[in-house]
Amino acid sequence: MTQRSIGVGLVGTGFMGKTHALAWRGARATMGGDLPSVRLELLCDQPLARAEAMADQFGFAAATEDWRALMADPRIDVVSITTPNALHHEMALAALAAGKHVWCEKPMALTLEQVRAMEAAARASGRKTLVGYNYIRNPAFRHALKLIREGVIGRPVHFRGWVDEDYQADPDLPWTWRAKLSEAGLGTLGDLGCHLVSFMSELMGPAESLLAETQIIHETRPLPEGGGRGPVENEDVANALIRFESGAQGVFTTSRSAWGRKNRLGWEVHGLKGMLIFDQERMNELQLYVDEGPKAAQGFRTILTGPEHPPFGSFVPAPGHQLGFLDLKTIEAAELLRDLGGGAPARPDFSEALKIEIFIHAVALAAREGRRVRLSEFES
Missing domain, CATH: 3.30.360.10 (Dihydrodipicolinate Reductase; domain 2)
Structure with a gap:
């Protein structure tokens, strides 16, 4: 398996944002040192003061209130999208266009047309994608x-x-x-x-x-x-x-x-x-x-x-x-890291x-x- 560090960007700091942050931090420690290491690079939320406070709490190196700036940041390899449903489609497309891998919470988008566009963009990009169905990791x-x-x-x-x-x-x-x-x-x-x-x-x-x-x-x-x-x-x-x-x-x-x-x-x-x-x-x-x-x-x-x-x-x-629930999220993050490191594909x-x-x-x-x-x- 390729040993390299993975730069992470997180959009959203609600409950699911917190679960992603904890999962990224705990995956390698829990699931094995064969996984790539993780760098928590950039967190996005609004207003900026909240983003900065949550970046400090979650352990991210920097904060922004501009999600497009996060997608363009060259330090980031994979983006966690944990925003309200209506934002998933646009953010996922932007991340894929910027060459990022994407871990997106469910549902993928508001309409099947949006979901199909996300799926087509993922196939065309060759990037890794994962949708947050952590219960099946039980x-x-x-x-x-x-x-x-x-x-x-x-x-x-x-x-x-x-x-x-x-x-x-x-x-x-x-x-x-x-x-x-x-x-x-x-x-x-x-x-x-x-x-x-x-x-x-x-x-x-x-x-x-x-x-x-x-x-x-x-x-x-x-x-x-x-x-x-x-x-x-x-x-x-x-x-x-x-x-x-x-x-x-x-x-x-x-x-x-x-x-x-x-x-x-x-x-x-x-x-x-x-x-x-x-x-x-x-459970x-x-x-x-x-x-x-x-x-x-x-x-x-x-x-x-x-x-x-x-x-x-x-x-x-x-x-x-x-x-518990957070442990299933940690398994999910570990499977994505294993995929990014050249191992078995994460799914779905x-x-x-x-x-x-x-x-x-x-x-x-x-x-x-x-x-x-x-x-x-x-x-x-």
């Missing part, structure tokens, strides 16, 4: 994939998936950019549902077609400056019935207005010989049922992740000590993430037009 999930490949539960025949949170459940929560199509794009599908698709695609393979419905629960919200209420333009809830190319079927549901749910991202895979169950709120556990032995002795068993489930052991040498890149975006937009289209939508309709 050792529990990777063990589930291993069990499926080994035939432990037999051929998968049905999928049930859900992702619910309650951050939009309160009808009196003030209106924000997340309610506007021109700033957020899709609602719960783009914010939450795409994470479920990242799981589902790995577990079940490509979807063939789907039926769907969406719902806006709170059609208006109080404007933060007072003086009335603003319209909510995107969905709070989405549901889909899916046919996979394999012949399996599935159920997909997501809500951002589900009281009491904090990060209820979970799924079941039903096989001919057994079942796997996962719940992100108990260090995997439930397995196998139809073996006396019926009276059968039942679900809990697999608690530990060093036997890579790369858990890179963080802690003993089972039962638990990994823009081309693979385009398929995730197509699925969530297919759900929106099926709900809007009241018909079964085939994923082949989106082939370019």
Whole structure:
């Protein structure tokens, strides 16, 4: 693997910006010295005073309030884009045009047209890209994939998936950019549902077609400056019935207005010989049922992740000590660094993430037009 240092630029200092900064700082220390070293060169936010304060906190060498200056900076090899959704498209295109590699948070952009332009630019540039689906880095999930490949539960025949949170459940929560199509794009599908698709695609393979419905629960919200209420333009809830190319079927549901749910991202895979169950709120556990032995002795068993489930052991040498959300982000950064150093490709890149975006937009289209939508309709 090529041993060289990687210069990093970070745009955005909210929660996801912080996770990127921590992941960049911790990847090599946690995941191994064979990774290229990292130089945290330049951080961008507005106003400049905030950028300077966050650069100091996160450990970046310099700060700017001009994201275009960051893209042009010759010290930077890779750009982390953690801004609100509406800025992803323009920033990613600028970074790629400047010869930078790109690590972009999901969703990739507001529309499929923008996503396709990003994917085409990435292919033409030859630069590395990665989209922030860190949940699929979970050792529990990777063990589930291993069990499926080994035939432990037999051929998968049905999928049930859900992702619910309650951050939009309160009808009196003030209106924000997340309610506007021109700033957020899709609602719960783009914010939450795409994470479920990242799981589902790995577990079940490509979807063939789907039926769907969406719902806006709170059609208006109080404007933060007072003086009335603003319209909510995107969905709070989405549901889909899916046919996979394999012949399996599935159920997909997501809500951002589900009281009491904090990060209820979970799924079941039903096989001919057994079942796997996962719940992100108990992210260090995997439930397995196998139809073996006396019926009276059968039942679900809990697999608690530990060093036997890579790369858990890179963080802690003993089972039962638990990994967390930030650890999954560190794994994600390490995989991008390994790719930049000449190792295995990090994924999903823009081309693979385009398929995730197509699925969530297919759900929106099926709900809007009241018909079964085939994923082949989106082939370019």
